[in-house]
Amino acid sequence: MENKLNIDELIEKYQIGELFGDDLIWFENELKTNKDLVNEFNLHQMIDKAIIQEDIFIFRERLENIHKIMILEKSRPIKNIIHNFKLLYFAGAAIILLIIGCFFYFYNNNKIYTNEELFSMYYEPYLTIAGVRSEINDHSYKIYSDAIHKYSQKDYQNAIKLFSRLVEKNNNNTASHLYLGISYMETQKFNKAIESFQYIIEQNDLLYIQQAEWYLALCYLSLNMNEKALLQFEEISKRNNCYKNKVDEILKKYKTVR
Amino acid sequence: MIKTLVNNNKGNDYDAKDIYQEAFIIIYNLIKKNEFYLSCSFKTYLYSICRNLWLGQLYKKKIRKEEFIDNEKFITIENEIDVDLEYILNFKYKIFKRNFDKLEDECRQILILFLKKMSFKEIANIMGYKNESQARKRKFKCKLLLLKNIKNDQAYLELIKDGK
Numbered sequence: 001m002e003n004k005l006n007i008d009e010l011i012e013k014y015q016i017g018e019l020f021g022d023d024l025i026w027f028e029n030e031l032k033t034n035k036d037l038v039n040e041f042n043l044h045q046m047i048d049k050a051i052i053q054e055d056i057f058i059f060r061e062r063l064e065n066i067h068k069i070m071i072l073e074k075s076r077p078i079k080n081i082i083h084n085f086k087l088l089y090f091a092g093a094a095i096i097l098l099i100i101g102c103f104f105y106f107y108n109n110n111k112i113y114t115n116e117e118l119f120s121m122y123y124e125p126y127l128t129i130a131g132v133r134s135e136i137n138d139h140s141y142k143i144y145s146d147a148i149h150k151y152s153q154k155d156y157q158n159a160i161k162l163f164s165r166l167v168e169k170n171n172n173n174t175a176s177h178l179y180l181g182i183s184y185m186e187t188q189k190f191n192k193a194i195e196s197f198q199y200i201i202e203q204n205d206l207l208y209i210q211q212a213e214w215y216l217a218l219c220y221l222s223l224n225m226n227e228k229a230l231l232q233f234e235e236i237s238k239r240n241n242c243y244k245n246k247v248d249e250i251l252k253k254y255k256t257v258r
Numbered sequence: 259m260i261k262t263l264v265n266n267n268k269g270n271d272y273d274a275k276d277i278y279q280e281a282f283i284i285i286y287n288l289i290k291k292n293e294f295y296l297s298c299s300f301k302t303y304l305y306s307i308c309r310n311l312w313l314g315q316l317y318k319k320k321i322r323k324e325e326f327i328d329n330e331k332f333i334t335i336e337n338e339i340d341v342d343l344e345y346i347l348n349f350k351y352k353i354f355k356r357n358f359d360k361l362e363d364e365c366r367q368i369l370i371l372f373l374k375k376m377s378f379k380e381i382a383n384i385m386g387y388k389n390e391s392q393a394r395k396r397k398f399k400c401k402l403l404l405l406k407n408i409k410n411d412q413a414y415l416e417l418i419k420d421g422k
Contacts (some may be wrong), residue, residue: 012398047404050354052373057355059286063279235319239358
């Protein structure tokens with residue numbers, strides 16, 4: 001048995017209830033005696049639990065934010081730091097080096113990106129076909145399939161009509177909100193797109209919140225709402241998710257010219 | 259209060275922040291499990307949890323309990339060892355979640371859908387896969403990738419090295 005499948009495959013099959021008969025008996029006996037298997041099995045279970053424990057991570061993030069706010073409140077302007085000539089000397093040298101550094105930095109990074117350029121460099125419509133939730137009934141499923149079809153054909157006007165109907169029928173279908181938002185972006189209706197993405201963020205939907213935050217930031221960028229865009233990008237950057245690298249690149253380009 | 263406790267006992271402000279946050283997470287979990295009972299003031303309770311957590315950290319650093327300096331009243335937390343276990347568990351969860359967040363959208367979605375108890379047929383429909391078999395394979399690949407990343411995570415390796 002162990003030769004045919006590796007430990008991960010066995011655990012996977014056991015977890016989804018696809019181990020039967022002798023295999024199942026063998027596996028359960030092993031779980032009583034085989035320490036490595038037990039450790040691996042526990043690791044699988046803990047990972048699953050961690051993934052769906054979203055509330056703890058939101059709570060942790062809030063605690064972290066409170067801590068940051070407290071630090072900010074406590075920080076005061078630095079006064080009388082330079083106590084002696086030696087320190088002054090080093091401070092002066094550091095400033096000169098900083099100026100030289102800045103000169104070279106700006107000399108080498110003098111490309112100024114407009115919001116429009118940044119947008120076209122980083123924006124692409126969401127491609128994964130996802131989103132039918134189990135609570136959608138058959139009729140809605142038909143509309144959803146049509147909507148996804150229109151969306152994938154880049155027929156965004158009709159996709160908007162269909163996704164809007166779905167959202168009216170069942171406001172909880174966050175996938176439709178996401179596709180609706182992107183369809184609005186594709187048709188240059190950025191303010192409408194913002195409403196869709198903000199809705200997903202308000203719902204704190206685990207599946208689509210990262211995408212919603214990313215596209216919301218791009219909408220702000222496109223509308224030249226620079227302050228909001230910057231805040232939104234910085235928020236994503238803190239999260240360390242799959243958009244982080246793109247966002248960090250944007251932030252570098254963004255901050256140098258504003 | 260917590261800062262003083264940690265700073266008085268060979269720690270710094272950063273350690274104090276960590277201990278304080280972990281204590282709140284433990285209390286939050288106890289409330290969720292309906293296992294939170296107050297037999298003293300909340301302040302004393304919080305101090306006692308932080309005290310246990312910090313004692314656990316000092317034990318790892320081989321600093322003797324007798325040298326510990328208290329600055330507040332404290333109570334004995336039942337199942338004292340659980341506080342330390344909770345701390346390690348929460349730390350592991352942080353590592354798991356961090357690696358999960360780094361996965362591609364598709365993998366994150368498929369794993370969440372699976373953990374939301376959806377069938378592979380439903381997952382195949384949602385994700386636009388040809389059939390259940392493809393959904394099953396994708397889910398397995400994503401889980402393996404996540405496992406691999408976690409097992410290569412430096413913080414996780416250190417935990418394993420410490421026998422946690």
